[in-house]
Amino acid sequence: MRLLQVSLRGSLLFSLMMILVSIPVSFFTIRALLNEEVDESIAAQADQFIQHIQSFEYLDDLETDLKVLDKLSSNIHITPSIGVVHTNYRTLNLYDSVDHENKPFRRFETGVIIKGKPYKLIVRMSLLETNDLVKAIGLVQLAVSVILVLGLLFWNRFLSRRLWKPFYKTLEQLKAYELDKNETVMTEESNITEFNDLNKTVSHLAARNHEVFTQQKEFIENASHELQTPIAIFQSKLDTLMQSPNMTQLEADTIMELESTAQRMAKLNKNLLLLSRIDNEQFLSKEEIELSELIQNQVRILTPFAGPAGIRISTRLEKLTIITNRTLLEVLMTNLLHNAIRHSPRDSDITLELEGSKLHVANTGQGKALDLDKITRRFKKESEDHNSTGLGLAIVRKICDNSHYELSYDFKDAKHVFTVDFQA
Amino acid sequence: MKVLVIEDEKDLLLGIQSALWQEGYVCEAAQRMSEASEKVGLYDYDCILLDLNLPDGNGLKILEELKQKGKTDGIIILTARNSPEDKVAGLNLGADDYLAKPFYMPELIARVSAIIRRKKFDGSNIVTFNEITINLPGKLVSVNNKAIELTPMEFSLLAFLLANKNRVVSKNAIAEHLSGDNADLLDRYDFIYTHVKNLKKKLTEAGSRDYVKSVYGLGYKFTT
Numbered sequence: 001m002r003l004l005q006v007s008l009r010g011s012l013l014f015s016l017m018m019i020l021v022s023i024p025v026s027f028f029t030i031r032a033l034l035n036e037e038v039d040e041s042i043a044a045q046a047d048q049f050i051q052h053i054q055s056f057e058y059l060d061d062l063e064t065d066l067k068v069l070d071k072l073s074s075n076i077h078i079t080p081s082i083g084v085v086h087t088n089y090r091t092l093n094l095y096d097s098v099d100h101e102n103k104p105f106r107r108f109e110t111g112v113i114i115k116g117k118p119y120k121l122i123v124r125m126s127l128l129e130t131n132d133l134v135k136a137i138g139l140v141q142l143a144v145s146v147i148l149v150l151g152l153l154f155w156n157r158f159l160s161r162r163l164w165k166p167f168y169k170t171l172e173q174l175k176a177y178e179l180d181k182n183e184t185v186m187t188e189e190s191n192i193t194e195f196n197d198l199n200k201t202v203s204h205l206a207a208r209n210h211e212v213f214t215q216q217k218e219f220i221e222n223a224s225h226e227l228q229t230p231i232a233i234f235q236s237k238l239d240t241l242m243q244s245p246n247m248t249q250l251e252a253d254t255i256m257e258l259e260s261t262a263q264r265m266a267k268l269n270k271n272l273l274l275l276s277r278i279d280n281e282q283f284l285s286k287e288e289i290e291l292s293e294l295i296q297n298q299v300r301i302l303t304p305f306a307g308p309a310g311i312r313i314s315t316r317l318e319k320l321t322i323i324t325n326r327t328l329l330e331v332l333m334t335n336l337l338h339n340a341i342r343h344s345p346r347d348s349d350i351t352l353e354l355e356g357s358k359l360h361v362a363n364t365g366q367g368k369a370l371d372l373d374k375i376t377r378r379f380k381k382e383s384e385d386h387n388s389t390g391l392g393l394a395i396v397r398k399i400c401d402n403s404h405y406e407l408s409y410d411f412k413d414a415k416h417v418f419t420v421d422f423q424a
Numbered sequence: 425m426k427v428l429v430i431e432d433e434k435d436l437l438l439g440i441q442s443a444l445w446q447e448g449y450v451c452e453a454a455q456r457m458s459e460a461s462e463k464v465g466l467y468d469y470d471c472i473l474l475d476l477n478l479p480d481g482n483g484l485k486i487l488e489e490l491k492q493k494g495k496t497d498g499i500i501i502l503t504a505r506n507s508p509e510d511k512v513a514g515l516n517l518g519a520d521d522y523l524a525k526p527f528y529m530p531e532l533i534a535r536v537s538a539i540i541r542r543k544k545f546d547g548s549n550i551v552t553f554n555e556i557t558i559n560l561p562g563k564l565v566s567v568n569n570k571a572i573e574l575t576p577m578e579f580s581l582l583a584f585l586l587a588n589k590n591r592v593v594s595k596n597a598i599a600e601h602l603s604g605d606n607a608d609l610l611d612r613y614d615f616i617y618t619h620v621k622n623l624k625k626k627l628t629e630a631g632s633r634d635y636v637k638s639v640y641g642l643g644y645k646f647t648t
Contacts, residue, residue, distance in 0.1 A: 228504035229433050232526035236439025239529035242592045242642055243446065252641030259596050266526045267608065273506065282507065304577075305609040308618075327508070334605065341609055 004164060008156045015152065019145040023138065030137055034130045035106065039089050042108040046123045049076060050112050057115055066114070078112075081120035085111030091127065103128055166190035170199055183210050217279050224273040231269065234262050264389070271391035274331065275378075278398050283325040291329075291422070292317035292354055298333045299352065302341065310347035313337075317354040322422050324403055332399045335392045336361045336418060343416070357423035362415045369411035376407070425540055426450045426467070430460040430483065431475040431502065440473065443529045444536070446591055457481040461489055469497045470540045473532075474519070476503040476510060487517040498539035502527075528597035534587040553586060553648070555632050567630035577602055578623045585636060585646040594643040620644055 056062055070078050087110040093102040104127040112119045160168075166188045173185045184207040187199035238259050247255075277283065299313050306313055322329075340350045340363035348364040374380050376397035379390040396418075400407040406421040427449045431437040437453050444451045452469075454460035457480045464472070464486060472490075476483035483501070490497060499521075501514045506524035514522055520539050523532060541549050541560060551558045555568045563579050565572055574582065584601050585593060598616050599607040624636050637645045 225504050225506075228506070228525040229436065232504075233433060233435045233439065235526050236436055236443070236529055239594075240439055240442055242594060247642075249641060252639075256594070256596075256641060259594055262526070263596055263600075270506075277507070282509075302606060302609075305603065305606050305615070308615060338606070338609060 002160075004156055004160045008152065012149065012152055015145075015148055019141075019148075023141060023145075026141060027134060027138060031130075031134055034133065035089075035091070035127075038106045038125055038127065038130060039108065042089070042106060042123045042125050045076075045125075046108055046110060046121055049123065050121065053078075053112075053114055062115060063117075066119070075124055077122040079120050079122075081111060081118045085109060085118070085120045087111070092124075094124075104131060163192070166192070166195045166199065170195070170202060174202060177206060179209055179213050183207065217276055220272060221276040221280065224269050224276065227265070227269050231262055231266050235259070235266075238262065268389045268391070271389050271395060275391065275395055275398055278328065278395075278402055281402075283328050286323050286325055288321055288323050289326060289329060291320040291322055291359070294329060295333060295352060295354065295359075298330070298337060302334075302337050306341045306344075306350070309344070311341060311344045311350060312348075313350045313352065315352045315354075317352065318356070320354055320357060320422065328399050328403065332396055332420070335396045336420075339392055339396075339418075340416075357421055359420045359422065360417050361419075362412075362417040364414060365416045367414055370409065370416060372407070372409040375409075425471075426452070426469045427471045427473065427536060428452045428454065428460070428463060428467075428469045428497075429473045430454045430478070430486065431473065432456065432478050433475075439529065440532065443533060443591070447533055447537075447588070449536070457483070457485065460486055464490060464495070464497075465493070468495065470543065471498040471500065471536050473500050473502055473536070476501060476514070477505060484513060484517060487514065487519060491518050496543065498543045500532075500535055500539060502532075528594070528600060530584065530588045530591065530593040530597045531601055533591070534584050534601065537587040551583075551586060553589070553635075556586075556627070556635075558583060558586065567627060567632040570630060572626055572630045574623065574626060575619075577619050578626065581619055581623055582627075585644060589646040589648055592639045592642050592645045596643075598643060 053062075053066070056065075059065065066078050069076070088108075090107045090109070092105050092107055094105050095101070096103045105124045106127050107122060107124040109120065109122050112121050167190075170185065170187050173187065177185055185199075185203050187203055190196055190199070238255055241255055295315065295317060299315055303313055337350075340361055343365045344350060344363045345365070350361070350363045353360045353362075376393045378394045380394075397407055399405075400420060406419075408419045408421070410417045410419065425448070427444055429437055429440050429444075429451060431440065431453070432455050434455065437455065441451045441453060452463065452467075454463055455478075457478045460474075460478070460483075472486075474483045474486055483503075487499065490499070499519045501511075501519045501522045502525060503510060503514075503522075504525045511522050520542070521535050523535060538560075541551070549560045551560060557566045557569070558564070560583065563576070565574055565579065565582065580602055581598065584598065595616050596607070602616070602619070603609075620636060620638070624634060627636070628634050635646050635648065637647050639645050
């Protein structure tokens with residue numbers, strides 16, 4: 001769940017609860033307040049009425065007048081009472097003969113003494129208007145609540161769009177960040193201190209990582225370059241030694257071993273250099289290449305090297321045109337084929353199949369499945385072969401990764417099958 | 425035949441010089457840009473071996489100077505910075521060949537010889553050695569004026585050994601010359617032995633003396 005959703009959920013839940021609580025609370029409060037008002041108004045009316053009546057106490061037939069008044073008036077009733085009447089307020093539903101329905105009324109009851117005789121005074125007032133008022137207030141409140149919720153939702157969107165934009169932008173950049181490709185993370189200046197801090201830290205971290213990475217890459221390339229000259233000197237000295245006459249068997253053997261070792265160093269160095277060149281993206285130029293043609297060509301070149309050991313290379317290739325760097329593609333194919341030839345036993349078959357976008361290179365080999373991750377790691381050799389630098393398949397993997405080809409491995413019918421999907 | 429070696433590593437320079445002397449080249453040396461550019465300005469060379477990484481500048485400047493002066497010395501670039509860009513830049517500036525360090529000495533000598541032949545004997549690039557005649561561009565070989573048929577591998581082998589005559593050429597150097605990057609697939613199968621054997625057979629059968637001698641444990645030598 002997104003941070004904003006969490007905080008929104010909290011505030012929405014809280015506002016909803018508050019609204020739910022506040023509606024009955026305010027409903028009852030307002031009603032109570034209004035009833036109080038009504039009560040006060042009824043009481044005032046009763047007071048006024050009593051005072052008014054009392055000012056007519058000099059009239060002799062006041063009793064009769066009161067009876068008439070009781071009959072005529074609808075809201076004020078005054079009747080002689082027998083016992084003591086306690087002052088009280090009550091809400092009642094009374095039948096309205098005009099509208100033929102029950103209507104809420106507030107009734108005030110009290111006792112008065114007029115001319116020494118006890119009377120019961122009832123004053124009542126319709127609550128219909130008050131109820132309308134309560135309803136109106138309730139509606140307004142509901143409307144306000146809806147606006148509040150909608151407002152919160154909009155505010156949230158606004159926040160995520162504007163306020164949190166730099167954060168999400170940084171996040172996106174981080175997701176897309178690749179140590180070997182991007183130099184640093186491009187962040188956006190924001191007026192929020194925390195975001196700026198975050199951005200600064202992230203940029204710094206990324207830049208530092210990239211720097212270390214670049215230094216390391218450059219170190220490998222420079223080290224490989226610097227080793228070339230000493231190896232060249234070594235080889236030239238061996239050549240000088242070789243020219244000396246009357247060499248013993250032991251000396252000759254030693255010189256040859258040294259030369260083979262120098263060759264191994266040179267090859268190792270060359271492969272390391274190639275790896276770091278791929279890393280440093282020095283193979284940028286791309287062209288359209290017909291893959292089956294390129295493979296046929298490589299097979300033609302390599303057949304003389306496989307033939308003496310009775311290794312047969314057969315091909316079944318469909319046409320496939322890809323756009324890539326020619327050198328890298330050639331290195332990829334050469335390394336795959338070298339690997340297959342080197343690990344094939346005598347008198348066996350290597351098959352190359354290009355189907356759709358997939359190339360399968362299969363060879364017979366040691367009778368156990370290999371771990372692709374392990375054999376494509378640098379300097380992880382499965383064989384004891386001194387001629388193998390342990391970098392061939394690492395280079396294959398590097399080229400596949402860099403060109404977005406998918407490299408997979410399968411052990412089927414006692415055959416090692418390497419598959420490159422050129423359109424993965 | 426005059427060769428100038430421009431190389432700042434003294435040990436390598438001496439190795440190259442001694443190998444070239446053995447093959448009968450007159451060899452001069454320069455270890456710095458200033459020295460090199462002075463010599464290039466004063467004399468004409470048949471071939472210049474040029475290291476690009478010199479302590480006082482980039483060797484490509486020498487190429488520019490030569491180009492400005494309209495000199496046609498054959499140039500082979502030697503470099504430890506074996507990058508495609510350098511190669512293209514060098515060849516564009518008029519270098520004739522490009523050899524990455526480290527290299528086998530016989531390979532260097534074969535390249536020098538090829539450059540000189542191309543520059544000097546333009547068009548009629550034919551090497552004659554006693555009864556053997558080799559037409560390099562046409563890849564034809566004849567013994568006592570009688571053409572013999574060699575496979576491309578055998579032809580390359582003969583040309584390579586002849587360019588290095590009287591020097592021991594190691595099996596490794598031959599393997600690399602014949603098969604380049606595929607050399608490491610070879611040693612399991614006595615590939616070179618087979619080709620040398622066939623070449624010797626074809627040459628002697630055509631009436632040539634047996635010049636190609638096996639140097640036990642090391643390689644082969646074209647002896648005169």
